[in-house]
Amino acid sequence: MKYDVIIVGGGASGLSCALTLASSRGRGWQWAEGRRYLVFDKGRSDLQKAYLKNVPGINSLAGVEILQRIKKQIEDWGGVDYMEEEVVRVEKGDGYVYEVESSSGKVFHADHVVLACGFHGFEVKGLSLDIAENPKSPKPGRIMIKHKDYQIDEGLFVVGTLAGLSSHFTSCAGSGVEVAIEILSKFAGKRVVIHDVPED
Numbered sequence: 423m424k425y426d427v428i429i430v431g432g433g434a435s436g437l438s439c440a441l442t443l444a445s446s447r448g449r450g451w452q453w454a455e456g457r458r459y460l461v462f463d464k465g466r467s468d469l470q471k472a473y474l475k476n477v478p479g480i481n482s483l484a485g486v487e488i489l490q491r492i493k494k495q496i497e498d499w500g501g502v503d504y505m506e507e508e509v510v511r512v513e514k515g516d517g518y519v520y521e522v523e524s525s526s527g528k529v530f531h532a533d534h535v536v537l538a539c540g541f542h543g544f545e546v547k548g549l550s551l552d553i554a555e556n557p558k559s560p561k562p563g564r565i566m567i568k569h570k571d572y573q574i575d576e577g578l579f580v581v582g583t584l585a586g587l588s589s590h591f592t593s594c595a596g597s598g599v600e601v602a603i604e605i606l607s608k609f610a611g612k613r614v615v616i617h618d619v620p621e622d
């Protein structure tokens with residue numbers, strides 16, 4: 423099956439990317455309708471261990487609760503499939519269509535792949551990547567993938583701590599949003615901003 427975007431990693435950055443992509447639906451934008459998105463996640467987000475007291479505008483909240491809330495927001499917009507599986511291979515094919523294989527051997531294709539796997543390691547085979555020490559982490563052994571404005575190659579992006587950002591929810595979520603908006607702007611053929619206002 424072919425998706426418009428496959429996101430590898432369903433933590434702070436990956437889910438934020440998926441939420442912004444999904445929030446383009448139902449607005450009467452022809453270029454956004456019928457788009458399909460897929461999130462793979464092996465369920466080990468750092469948010470599982472976190473208790474957040476410094477996310478702007480949000481009072482103290484467990485990271486697991488934030489993950490659940492974002493997933494519910496995504497579900498409300500629709501258009502995003504989930505697979506609770508590890509991605510083991512991503513390969514660039516003809517015409518920059520990416521082939522993505524999960525640990526159970528399922529294979530999917532996508533025009534865009536967003537790597538949102540966190541900074542603890544990167545085991546996915548098939549891509550030629552420049553992996554370096556994460557300069558923003560005080561702990562050794564944390565990694566990043568080098569990129570330019572989150573882009574690694576045509577249709578291939580990296581976000582969150584894996585993009586070398588400091589390990590904070592808001593920074594990582596923001597990078598997911600940035601990449602989603604870049605992809606949506608490509609779909610639209612013009613700059614896109616998604617803003618909502620109160621209904622009454």
Ligand SMILES: Cc1cc2nc3c(=O)[nH]c(=O)nc-3n(C[C@H](O)[C@H](O)[C@H](O)COP(=O)(O)OP(=O)(O)OC[C@H]3O[C@@H](n4cnc5c(N)ncnc54)[C@H](O)[C@@H]3O)c2cc1C
Pocket residue numbers: 430431432433434435436462463464465466467468469471472473474475476477485507508509510538539540541545546581582583584588589590591592594
């Ligand atoms: C104990 C602790 C406390 C923290 N407290 C705070 C705080 O108070 N304030 C704050 O702002 N931040 C805090 N953080 C940091 C915050 O949780 C991280 O910055 C944020 O979760 C990083 O987002 P990310 O998307 O880069 O990675 P993650 O949220 O870690 O998500 C990466 C996801 O990708 C998945 N994945 C990896 N490889 C694959 C693969 N091949 N296939 C499928 N899925 C894959 C992982 O299982 C994981 O679910 C804390 C972190 C920890 C550990």
